[in-house]
Amino acid sequence: MNQNKAMLTVQQALDFLLEGARPVTDAETVSTIDANGRVLAQAQVSQLDVPPMDNTQMDGYAVRAADCASGSARLSVAQRIPAGHVGEALQRGTAARIFTGAMIPEGADAVVMQELCEFEKTSEGDKVTIRHTPRSGEWIRRRGEDIRSGSVILPAGTRLRSQELGLAASVGLASMPVIRRLRVAVFFTGDELAMPGEPLKPGAIYNSNRFTLRALLENLGCDITDYGIVPDTLEATRETLRNAAARHDVIVTSGGVSVGEEDHIKPAVEAEGRINMWQIAVKPGKPLAFGEVNRPDAETPAYFLGLPGNPVSSFVTFLLFVRPFLLRLQGVQDVQPKRIPMRADFSWAKADKRNEFLRARINESGGLELFPNQGSGVLTSTVWADGLIDNPPGQTIAAGDTVNFIPFNALLY
Numbered sequence: 001m002n003q004n005k006a007m008l009t010v011q012q013a014l015d016f017l018l019e020g021a022r023p024v025t026d027a028e029t030v031s032t033i034d035a036n037g038r039v040l041a042q043a044q045v046s047q048l049d050v051p052p053m054d055n056t057q058m059d060g061y062a063v064r065a066a067d068c069a070s071g072s073a074r075l076s077v078a079q080r081i082p083a084g085h086v087g088e089a090l091q092r093g094t095a096a097r098i099f100t101g102a103m104i105p106e107g108a109d110a111v112v113m114q115e116l117c118e119f120e121k122t123s124e125g126d127k128v129t130i131r132h133t134p135r136s137g138e139w140i141r142r143r144g145e146d147i148r149s150g151s152v153i154l155p156a157g158t159r160l161r162s163q164e165l166g167l168a169a170s171v172g173l174a175s176m177p178v179i180r181r182l183r184v185a186v187f188f189t190g191d192e193l194a195m196p197g198e199p200l201k202p203g204a205i206y207n208s209n210r211f212t213l214r215a216l217l218e219n220l221g222c223d224i225t226d227y228g229i230v231p232d233t234l235e236a237t238r239e240t241l242r243n244a245a246a247r248h249d250v251i252v253t254s255g256g257v258s259v260g261e262e263d264h265i266k267p268a269v270e271a272e273g274r275i276n277m278w279q280i281a282v283k284p285g286k287p288l289a290f291g292e293v294n295r296p297d298a299e300t301p302a303y304f305l306g307l308p309g310n311p312v313s314s315f316v317t318f319l320l321f322v323r324p325f326l327l328r329l330q331g332v333q334d335v336q337p338k339r340i341p342m343r344a345d346f347s348w349a350k351a352d353k354r355n356e357f358l359r360a361r362i363n364e365s366g367g368l369e370l371f372p373n374q375g376s377g378v379l380t381s382t383v384w385a386d387g388l389i390d391n392p393p394g395q396t397i398a399a400g401d402t403v404n405f406i407p408f409n410a411l412l413y
Helices: 010-019 162-170 208-219 234-245 267-270 313-327 378-385
Strands: 027-031 060-063 073-081 095-099 110-115 117-122 125-130 152-154 175-179 183-187 223-232 249-255 275-279 289-293 302-307 339-342 355-362 369-372 385-389 402-406
Touching: 010 275, 010 289, 010 313, 060 073, 060 125, 060 302, 073 378, 095 125, 095 249, 125 249, 162 402, 183 234, 208 249, 208 313, 234 249, 234 267, 234 289, 234 302, 249 313, 267 275, 267 289, 267 302, 302 313, 313 355, 355 378
Parallel strands: 073 095, 183 223, 183 249, 249 302
Antiparallel strands: 027 175, 060 095, 060 110, 073 125, 117 125, 275 289, 289 302, 339 402, 355 369, 355 385, 385 402
């Protein structure tokens, strides 16, 4: 690849990645209660109305609205209807004590909340005075008001969250077809890397990226094989790529993607497959590699994504590029997080020719504060921050300017 070729913009790089994604089509059926984070393989259709019957939205009294036109009607309490029970037909001049979620009895056309009613026991039986003039339909949830039988409640490609699982359960779906989990291999290059718990030799650093990237992949529901720290040699890197490609959809690495003599990822991938994209006009994270590693026994190669070794660069490029790519492989179409316009409560005078992603957090006045050190090795900034400011190339920021903010809660899950 021509190293002098102009770097891709962030959007160009993302478009290139997404256009090259071949979504996985293999599906499996899982219990709805175990489907959190999975992606639907087929649209889900409700086989019933929700709610399945007219029911009350609150505790009170079911009445005929015409019986309460005076605003102080005194009615006999003829029955009591808890949720899950079916009452008798409501006779004129009577009311039914009813509780939230209970089925509206035949003949009733309104519910009056209990705060507007006065109950009393008399020698003639239980009575209630309705201090209200209800309209027909008041505080009643109609059958099918939320969902109609035969309607699509969840389209294919939906990534299932808590609310989607609740919706599926509300129409009785005990299981759902989902895309199988992506099989992702990860490994890390650098003779300087050590694992927490090991003594730190002179010149060594702890491998924080292993923990960050594994957790990010787990958040996306991937099946992960961790090959650990690979020796800084071309031969070892090529061997690991071959082993990883044989059994995985995607290979993700960290480190070794620059152009130094000890950076072996790029030549190793080129020897075992090809590099399709390399170097992006993004800060942090310029040396991001995307390619493919051949699999002799498969029709298609394994995807390769090589992330920078600096911890913030690795973290940010995963969120911006790897996350949407993996979601697209799972069949999700809307993979780009929303950017929220917010007020900058800081100044940023040093414009960069690259698209910058600045770590910032929301302050008590609703504006954004900037972490003072935006270096690509300052991992504390990712813990301190609430998200990233998407700052275009050549753009300075003055206090009071509106900037585009991507919260981490839209990127991490």
